[in-house]
Amino acid sequence: MLPALVWLLVFNIWPSINTVVLAFTNAKPLGGGHFVGFDNFTRMLDDGQLADALVNSIVYMVICVPLLTFAPLLIAVLVEKKLPGIAFFRTAFYTPVVASAVVVALIWGWLLADRGLVNGLAQQLRVISEPLPFLTDRWLLLISAVSLTVWKGLGYYMIIYLSALGNVSAELHEAAAVDGAGPVRRFLAVTIPGVRRSMLLISILISVSALRVFSELYVLSGGTGGPGGRDTSMVMLIQMYSRGFSGHLGYASALSLVLFAVTIGPMLLLAWINRKAD
Amino acid sequence: MVRLRAKQRGIGGFSSMSNGEKILRYALLLVVLAITVGPFLWQLSTSLKGLGEDVYTQTPRFLPAQPTLGNYGEVARTIPVWSYAVNSLIVAAVVVAGNAIGATLAGFALAKLRFRGGTLLLGAFMATLVLPSEVTIISQYVTVRSLGLADTLLGVALPGAIGMLNVLLMRTAFQAIPADVDAAAVVDGANAWQRLVHIGLPSVRGMLSVVVIFSFIGAWDDFLWPLIVLTDPSKYTLTVGLQYLNSTFGANPRLIAAGTMIAFLPIVAVFAALQRFFFRGVEEGAIKG
Numbered sequence: 226m227l228p229a230l231v232w233l234l235v236f237n238i239w240p241s242i243n244t245v246v247l248a249f250t251n252a253k254p255l256g257g258g259h260f261v262g263f264d265n266f267t268r269m270l271d272d273g274q275l276a277d278a279l280v281n282s283i284v285y286m287v288i289c290v291p292l293l294t295f296a297p298l299l300i301a302v303l304v305e306k307k308l309p310g311i312a313f314f315r316t317a318f319y320t321p322v323v324a325s326a327v328v329v330a331l332i333w334g335w336l337l338a339d340r341g342l343v344n345g346l347a348q349q350l351r352v353i354s355e356p357l358p359f360l361t362d363r364w365l366l367l368i369s370a371v372s373l374t375v376w377k378g379l380g381y382y383m384i385i386y387l388s389a390l391g392n393v394s395a396e397l398h399e400a401a402a403v404d405g406a407g408p409v410r411r412f413l414a415v416t417i418p419g420v421r422r423s424m425l426l427i428s429i430l431i432s433v434s435a436l437r438v439f440s441e442l443y444v445l446s447g448g449t450g451g452p453g454g455r456d457t458s459m460v461m462l463i464q465m466y467s468r469g470f471s472g473h474l475g476y477a478s479a480l481s482l483v484l485f486a487v488t489i490g491p492m493l494l495l496a497w498i499n500r501k502a503d
Numbered sequence: 504m505v506r507l508r509a510k511q512r513g514i515g516g517f518s519s520m521s522n523g524e525k526i527l528r529y530a531l532l533l534v535v536l537a538i539t540v541g542p543f544l545w546q547l548s549t550s551l552k553g554l555g556e557d558v559y560t561q562t563p564r565f566l567p568a569q570p571t572l573g574n575y576g577e578v579a580r581t582i583p584v585w586s587y588a589v590n591s592l593i594v595a596a597v598v599v600a601g602n603a604i605g606a607t608l609a610g611f612a613l614a615k616l617r618f619r620g621g622t623l624l625l626g627a628f629m630a631t632l633v634l635p636s637e638v639t640i641i642s643q644y645v646t647v648r649s650l651g652l653a654d655t656l657l658g659v660a661l662p663g664a665i666g667m668l669n670v671l672l673m674r675t676a677f678q679a680i681p682a683d684v685d686a687a688a689v690v691d692g693a694n695a696w697q698r699l700v701h702i703g704l705p706s707v708r709g710m711l712s713v714v715v716i717f718s719f720i721g722a723w724d725d726f727l728w729p730l731i732v733l734t735d736p737s738k739y740t741l742t743v744g745l746q747y748l749n750s751t752f753g754a755n756p757r758l759i760a761a762g763t764m765i766a767f768l769p770i771v772a773v774f775a776a777l778q779r780f781f782f783r784g785v786e787e788g789a790i791k792g
Contacts, residue, residue, distance in 0.1 A: 229609030
């Protein structure tokens, strides 16, 4: 028990308190650390990169939440039946989840490069005449990163749905089939209501992770944050201010508090809805 | 009559699935397979293409004309990729060992031992889960630095060496042991340690393997935290090293492909070897969101 207690205090509780303390200082990676009141927070109001990061987070949420709430459910229904070889398919669909975000972002970076597979095939099929600048255009880069996140998340949410589908009553399905309901009708009338709670949980999880995105944008933009540093996320800004001579740990901590404030929203919503349902 | 037949089909379950439905299902499975696994295969193919082969071609070849392992040697001459792999392995080993021991002990104590402040402590463990790790990452860095561990592998490994979520998972597993089994052991004069070893451990093996698998994957794949802690390129872990290769040396996609495969293949091997524990856990409902 003692080691875990030490970890709880040293690496969890103390950093939480210290984040709040640091947010009101001008701590730098090299020295500094005087109390500066609300300076870090007023500085945010003029921070164009933070505004971009918030816009990008909203784009992330708006695209990821619907796609990742429904697509993995369809895949889970597909792998639920125990056909021969289904274990292979389940494992294979989960592969993007176990791979590091850096690895998959480098793979996608190569696929989407000017002379990569996607542009090559599209030109071959005469869909486009010039390569699309997936990695150098402000919005295309963001959309590429969002697609990567969706692709990497399919297997993860598939597993949660697979677990939930086990609890959907087989009798209800049979009864619906007896009454002449086709597969689509049964999916809408039996499956979806049966996994309603998981859907809610999953859409909240997706919202929170959309706000926490880092590796995909960082690696696809080569660590630069894209053209003009506009393809950035809140966590990328936190990382950026943690390093080197231009770093500012106080400001990074203040940004962390903002990140906490926005991620707690979806979680409170979940708690509130669950409470109403009970 | 129609109703009756439908009912028979329902009871027969999947074995009576029509051939048409089976073909449709397999076709859809193959489409999803191509989407999820295709990019990895393309990267593997690129990593095996020699310098003489045009990787940029607009008529892409999926199979290398003359497969070669030369790129794997070449990437090791550009960055110390093998020592990066060893660094990742060291971090992963510390994290796995720490969680297997630390989370098990703490989970057992929280589930089975009565002590003052136990409930409060449980609440504190749960509260940490609400906090995304990125929120405290800066002050965690400040803590690690004040311990003198900035720019060290130990500094990378230590904070994750006992995951709060893992403590709670192990607690859940220990709680599933019936109370009277435990009570009988107490009557027989078993102390806490004996109860843990003889009754506890054999019944939580499933959860323990899930904790081990995910600590390993988490530590091996992690990027943001080692990126913040490490500054000396000779100490990089694989993920940070690959990003360094990509942004500093750019250019040859064959080398980056070879590097990503060095990071990717071990984790796939580990997961493929242990996946049956994982999916058994899913079917037993152990993994709930």
